[in-house]
Every structure is written in C-alpha cells, then in structure tokens.
Amino acid sequence: MASSSRPPPPGVTQRPVRRYSPESGLAPPESDAVALEEPLDIRVSGDTVALTMRMPGADRFLVTGFLFSEGLLHSADDLGGLVHCGRPGEEGYGNVVEVTPAPGLVLDLERVSASRRGTLTTAACGVCGRRSVEDLIAACHPVPPGPGLAASVLARAPDVLRTRQPHFEHTGGVHAAAALDAEGHVLAAFEDVGRHNAVDKVVGALVLEHGLRSARATRPGAFQPTLLVVSGRAGFDILQKAAVARFPLVASVSAPTSLSIDLAERAGITLATFVRGGRFNVHTHPERLRVG
Known part of the structure; x- marks a missing residue:
C-alpha cells in the first residue's frame, strides 16, 4: 500500500514485502503496512x-x-x-x-x-x-417510515465515510461503515477487516451511546438512525443487520445482490448502490428520497 504522511493508527502492523515491476524486476524486501487480524x-x-x-x-x-x-x-x-x-x-x-x-x-x-x-x-x-x-429474515421487522433524506446527502455519504478510514489509508485492506443522521452528520464510523464486523461496531455504538433499541423494545420517541453507508457491496448480511437496527436507508459504494434487494423491499428499506461521483442507483423504496 502507498505510504501515508500520517502515523499509522492502532490496528495496523508491519510485514515484509517484495514489489515487482517489469522495469526493475523483484525489489529487495521492505516493510509494508497491513491490517491486523x-x-x-x-x-x-x-x-x-x-x-x-x-x-x-x-x-x-x-x-x-x-x-x-x-x-x-x-x-x-x-x-x-x-x-x-x-x-x-x-x-x-x-x-x-x-x-x-x-x-x-x-x-x-x-x-x-x-x-x-x-x-x-x-x-x-x-x-x-x-x-x-x-432464520435471519425472521428477525427483520419492517422499519418505520423514518425521516426523508435529501438525495444530495446520500450521494455524498461515501465521501463522508472516506474521511473516517485511517486504516484503509495505510493498508488498503479494510472495510468501513458509518451511521449518518438526516443532515449527513456522522453518528458512528468504524473500520474492520470484515464488512459485517464494521457494521456490528457501528450498531453497537448506536446501542451503547445513542440508545438504539430493537423493534421489540422500542418506545415512542426512541432514537432511530437514518442512513447506513458501507464501503463494500450491499450483501444480504449487511441488509439483515440494517433491518434489525431499523435503518430506513442503506447506501453502498458497490453492487447489491438479489437477496439483499429482496430483503430491502420486504423490510421497507431504501437501498442505494454504486453511490459514486454524485450518482447512485435506487433499488427499493425511492419515496424516502427528496430530489431537487
């Protein structure tokens, strides 16, 4: 991974690597930053x-x-x-x-x-x-309507997430997830070597620090997050966790899968993918997005 001007955060370690190029062949060993697992x-x-x-x-x-x-x-x-x-x-x-x-x-x-x-x-x-x-779908209650979200906020979400990825900056080998409110402010953001771990860290922070409750334990006026943004693809496991945590919107920089789209439709989640460069695709429940 290219070197960073900032010191590595905890969770980054060093291992030897030899780099190859057609011009110079196999270079001597040097130290390389990698994600700790x-x-x-x-x-x-x-x-x-x-x-x-x-x-x-x-x-x-x-x-x-x-x-x-x-x-x-x-x-x-x-x-x-x-x-x-x-x-x-x-x-x-x-x-x-x-x-x-x-x-x-x-x-x-x-x-x-x-x-x-x-x-x-x-x-x-x-x-x-x-x-x-x-087994997984059974735990996914339909999410409440939740607040609407400006399309421009959703389009910028991956850029906001990118500013919270110091481990990726050093290693290029970790995923990230963040919870945003309706104005696009970060509520929690974490990195991990696993996509689902990064999401679990975000959800755990919302439970412990913001009072997130499941559908079974929710009280009137309880805290509800707005947007979950993930750095990887929007697979079924990510949508399942988003549904249990009652996220009304999920944004991914990469592709969805058929099951993730099906679950988003069933759970009432607005799923946007390929969120890059100010553009995105919406697969389910576009009525939450405010355009213009």
Missing part, C-alpha cells in the same frame, strides 16, 4: 457464542452490535456487564470478551446455536453456517 471469542455467561476474525479495536461495540443483530440483546438495558479479558489499556490482547446479562435476564443462546452449525464466523461472512435464510 486476530480472533475474538465472544462469550455470554462463560459460554462461547461466536468466534470471529476481526481487526482489534472497539471490541465492546463489535460484541454489542453482534448480539443485537442476532436478536439476543434488544437494548443497552439488557447488558449487565461486558468485560474485555486482556491487559488494561491493551484492547485485543486477550481476544476474549465476556458478556453478562442484566440481573434477572437470561439471554436466549439457542437463537444462535439453533441457526448456526458451530462454524467459525470469519471476517468475510456474517451469515456463514446458517441453516436457513428464514
């Missing part, structure tokens, strides 16, 4: 719920967002404790996060074990090991 063991009351490959950092948001997307948590009120099992000040050292439910609450771990086959949740796939797509 390590496993994270997510445990609830001592039981492992998932093992995911991620870029260390914002682990409490990642874990909260993951459990929220799985339907195990419905608000921050469901959390009794969330402890990173590592050295103080060195997030990622122990690569284990222990979650304790709120007093008197028992989290339904069968929701995960019944729909997964115990497989590793990799950095590339948020739905690996699922037995049925219906």
Whole structure:
C-alpha cells in the first residue's frame, strides 16, 4: 500500500514485502503496512457464542452490535456487564470478551446455536453456517417510515465515510461503515477487516451511546438512525443487520445482490448502490428520497 504522511493508527502492523515491476524486476524486501487480524471469542455467561476474525479495536461495540443483530440483546438495558479479558489499556490482547446479562435476564443462546452449525464466523461472512435464510429474515421487522433524506446527502455519504478510514489509508485492506443522521452528520464510523464486523461496531455504538433499541423494545420517541453507508457491496448480511437496527436507508459504494434487494423491499428499506461521483442507483423504496 502507498505510504501515508500520517502515523499509522492502532490496528495496523508491519510485514515484509517484495514489489515487482517489469522495469526493475523483484525489489529487495521492505516493510509494508497491513491490517491486523486476530480472533475474538465472544462469550455470554462463560459460554462461547461466536468466534470471529476481526481487526482489534472497539471490541465492546463489535460484541454489542453482534448480539443485537442476532436478536439476543434488544437494548443497552439488557447488558449487565461486558468485560474485555486482556491487559488494561491493551484492547485485543486477550481476544476474549465476556458478556453478562442484566440481573434477572437470561439471554436466549439457542437463537444462535439453533441457526448456526458451530462454524467459525470469519471476517468475510456474517451469515456463514446458517441453516436457513428464514432464520435471519425472521428477525427483520419492517422499519418505520423514518425521516426523508435529501438525495444530495446520500450521494455524498461515501465521501463522508472516506474521511473516517485511517486504516484503509495505510493498508488498503479494510472495510468501513458509518451511521449518518438526516443532515449527513456522522453518528458512528468504524473500520474492520470484515464488512459485517464494521457494521456490528457501528450498531453497537448506536446501542451503547445513542440508545438504539430493537423493534421489540422500542418506545415512542426512541432514537432511530437514518442512513447506513458501507464501503463494500450491499450483501444480504449487511441488509439483515440494517433491518434489525431499523435503518430506513442503506447506501453502498458497490453492487447489491438479489437477496439483499429482496430483503430491502420486504423490510421497507431504501437501498442505494454504486453511490459514486454524485450518482447512485435506487433499488427499493425511492419515496424516502427528496430530489431537487
């Protein structure tokens, strides 16, 4: 990756590389910046719920967002404790996060074990090991109408996201996601080696810092985000998480899939893709966009 003038952030490490060009052949080894990838063991009351490959950092948001997307948590009120099992000040050292439910609450771990086959949740796939797509769709309630959004705000969203990608600047090897309000202001933004991890971090931050609640626990006047923007393609896993978090709009710089479009239509989400250079495609529910 091309060098950056700014110092690398945590989550970037160095590995040797030899660069080839037709003019000079294979160059001598040099140090190259790459994204750090390590496993994270997510445990609830001592039981492992998932093992995911991620870029260390914002682990409490990642874990909260993951459990929220799985339907195990419905608000921050469901959390009794969330402890990173590592050295103080060195997030990622122990690569284990222990979650304790709120007093008197028992989290339904069968929701995960019944729909997964115990497989590793990799950095590339948020739905690996699922037995049925219906397992995921069942958790997706239709999102409320939500505020309208100016088309110009949606068109600028990837540019806003790009300003929050220091790890990509150094490595070129990470994805990013951000939550924006109706004026285009960033509510939360994170990077990760996995698309779905970046989204989980965003959702977790909204749960813990903005009071996001699931459809089951929502109260009148509760916080609702407006726009989720992602750096990669808009796959089914991204739309599923957006639906559970009640995002009325999703913007992607890349392509959709057939299932992501189907889920967006069913969940009432406005899905825009290939959002680049001030242009985009709208696949579902264009009525939310204000043009002109």
